[in-house]
Amino acid sequence: MKKLLTVGALCAALAAPVLADTTKVGFVYIGPVGDHGWTYTHDLARRAVEAEFGDGVQTSYVESVGYGADAERVMTQMALSGTDIIFATSFGYGPDVNTVAARFPNVAFEHATGYIQESSNVGLYNARFYEGRAVIGHIAGKMTETNKVGYIASFPIPEVIMGINSAYLHAKAVNPDVEFNVVWVYSWYNPAQEAAAAEALIEQGADIIMQHTDSTAPLTVAQDAGIMAFGQASDMSAFAPESHLTGILDVWAPYYIDRVRAVKEGTWEAGNVWHGIVDGMVGFAPMSERIPADVRAEAEAMIEAIAAGEYHPFTGPINKQDGTPWLAEGEVAPDSDLLTIDFYVEGITSDIPK
Template sequence: MRIRFAALLMVLLLGVFGLAGCGSEEKKPAAEAPKAEETAKPAEQAAASAEVKPMQVGFVYVSPIGDAGYSYAHDMGRQAVAAMEGVTTSYVESVPEGADSERVIMNMARKNFDIIFTTSYGYMDPTLKVAGEFPNLTFLHCSGYKTAENMSAYFGRIYQARYLTGMVAGKMTKSNILGYAAAFPIPEVIRGINAFTLGARAVNPDVKVHVVWTKTWYDPATEKEAAKSLLDIGADVIAQHQDSPAPQEAAQERGAYSVGYNTDMTAFAPKSHLTAAVWNWAPFYTTVVDKVRKGEWKSDHYWWGLAEGIVDIAPYGEMVPEEVRALVDARKAEIKSGAYKVFTGPINDQSGKERIAAGEVAPDDVLLGMTWFVEGVVGSNE
């Protein structure tokens, strides 16, 4: 569901805040029709709220919703939308990118859904195509960079949360070897690895972060094998940019620690899970629906962060000492207030070349086109 480097680097030419990829590679065939989950609205409530415009909102997911991970996080946001007065929501899960996704998006558009959210990078072009055919509907695409008059792009500054989880990992490691099971070598993932590494080395300069690429967004077996390979070289904390909790489970089986992603994965590895970089899509989705209903929504690139409540870290595992929690919480407050920027120089790349000068803060176009690893990362960026 992600972009090729050449395509993503076009962000640098856009000159506006863009978004990078997110999501899961699908393993199941797409459903032919949306599953509707309608929020029941008593007749008397509807009558009393005649001024509230009814809205039909659709969501397209690339992986199964399940009980953790990327699509699950988006669906929690959908449920917040479904709870809004006068709003009906529908979704289709496990939709492969390409022709299948275009068919599902088109099906929603033909049913006159007021708003359609497509949550995988690989849905970008199909969404843009359908948006062009239905100019009176509103489309929002997660993680891409293309927009139209009736299509926005959106994502979140999850790298802020990844920095904080890196701090936790850096404090908890004994071997100073951190493992990172990562999906594809594209800027979103590389940016996250770099932020995690910067956080870890801020509290433990001796740390090295070893990266293994899985070349998949959602494949529990492959993700688990990647984690095992990292454990085999001495990693005692496993982090991930993957959708399933399989790396967490691998870490617990070996008596190592782990850092999750997308949602709180404590339940899958309670003895291992330190924390996780997590999504909270509800503030964004409910804001969009409210503004579209009021005629106030404008197409743009949206990149919210800790300050807006769209990203955060999961509760700490009970094994995380109070002094570590206090340290990370203090930095979290600084990031949230804007007093601290994650990518503040001096920052060198793997070769020792200065990429961000001392005192400088990397602008968004640099972050969005990031294809190089920071010092402390062990592994290829390809």
Template sequence: MFEITKRRLLAAASIAAIVFAVPSTMAQDSGEGAGGQEPVKAGFVYVGPVGDFGWTYAHDQARQCMVEELGDSVETTFVENVAEGPDAERVIRQLAQDGADIVFTTSFGFGNPTVKVAQQFPDVKFEHATGFNPGGDNMALYNAKFYQGRAVLGTIAGMMSDSGKAGYIASFPIPEVVMGINAFQLAAQKQDPEFTTQVVWVNSWYDPAKEADAANALLSQGADVITQHTDSPAPLQAAEKAGAIAFGQASDMTSFAPNAHMTAIIDEWCPYYTKRVQAVMDGTWEPGNVWLGMEDGEVVMSPFNDAMPDDVKAAAQKVYDDTKAGNYEVFTGPIRDQSGEIRVPEGETMTEEELLKMDWYVEGVQS
């Protein structure tokens, strides 16, 4: 068991470079969007590079998708490789000063800087991904239930692992990451009661070298399944070389490890971004706090690898289908923590509020 400290949350300031991107979609020559109106200006702040093929890549693909949907009614700017800390506040403020109508800040550690800048620019809309601080009347929160996808991955791992041991490469000990580890372990444990998950914290969202080192260390300790809550394909490539199985993060990473990659959780942010920017255009935008999942089409799975046995595919698909239909919840008791204490009694299901504060491991997680 552990505590989540502010210092550890801010440790993601490992990438110092700040890159300002040219707006991806420009207004018409007249400077006007559809119907003669000025285009809505939307800014995006990314914690990693758009080429990470993981978290930031998924957000930027959604930004481009939103531009395709809304056309010249929107003009976007993004800033990548923004460290969680003072740099974030500076970048967010600069976007507001440069005339953004709405700013999306896409990492947990951007929360407090977003709140602070939102208070200074009451006429600008701000939206923070994966946060918990609602801010004021001009700030909204949005999140996705990634843990639902982790349950699909865990089901596959529990059925396909020969060693009964998975390695989990984790970024920072925040509830979003912890609940994903626990969901993975609980689902795997349903298939193999002796299954264990060994966690290695790399204290970075994106660091290919650290991620590869962590994967290799876990493989050398007997793991034959590698999963991750970090954003580069390096762990997958390590698994591919070792003949293990693995899972992509936030996007389909099959091309990096065609034999190891069983499936991936895909983050579908485009509908949300399109809806929220359209609301700014219509004058109907309101603050809110949403946590969307498979049932909303925001969390989906990439195609299953053909190498997966048919019974594994069927079991994984059933978890996905039942979750989407509201008939499966991985955090239903009985659930014990690492010490063996019952945390969730039989038949009870953890609430969203409890999940969003999760700071303990389930039985079978090793850290």
């Protein structure tokens, strides 16, 4: 005997969104999925999409894709193969995303850390990593004994410069004698170069290493040298358990699941979001027992204040490196300034490469 639906149940069923049977989702990665950094965290999120939707999605990815012609070719092939939404997961893919998107207006494109939005089918998403770097800067300023912090930087783009400034400001706020030495490696993932940079910084007296690169090499160098370091993007503590203090976590899964669901329900629209600690996109690896209890409490209080909107890491007074005013007392940096920042703050003696 067939079971009949009640009127209420029938109405509810009719009102529920109808999901596409199988949605094809593509990911374009700048590095290898095994970098344990940036690309690794995006791939964790890809797997979370599969776990969320099961047979309702079919995901694919291409790793170590260069900017320019290589990226255009990969995204074009994805679009031609019927991919419904493509996530391009690196800053430098901006021109490539918009070029390909113009050719495939029925495909949804999402560009991580991007700023170019020329087509109605290109969405942008970013994380406020500077919030996390403010916290680790505070910890570094409190814990350095040589007053020298080494920073391994990838490319001189606003995202990286912003992070250096945020970490330095918060280290300087609790330790007026702190110095930051920055080494640029011009790569997101190059273990050999990152290791050499860490060794050079240690020779210069750094007893804490920070990085905006993706390999675990700086951490292992730090542990071999008996100094402290912060991980990047994922929990890297297993690679240097004695040296790893904490690290910023890139948490992409909720955003990816939300955007894929929107495609399946036919509600996807190109957005432009910049999420942070309060949104759960920026997190922290477990804090080491090496961090003193009072410093840990201060770091946790800063995290809570940022999440509550009570504190912004770029709050004046702040001058530019050359001493000219940037932010007045109590003034908060507008997002437009941060997204285009091309200068160091006062006190950093390194130069930004041109």
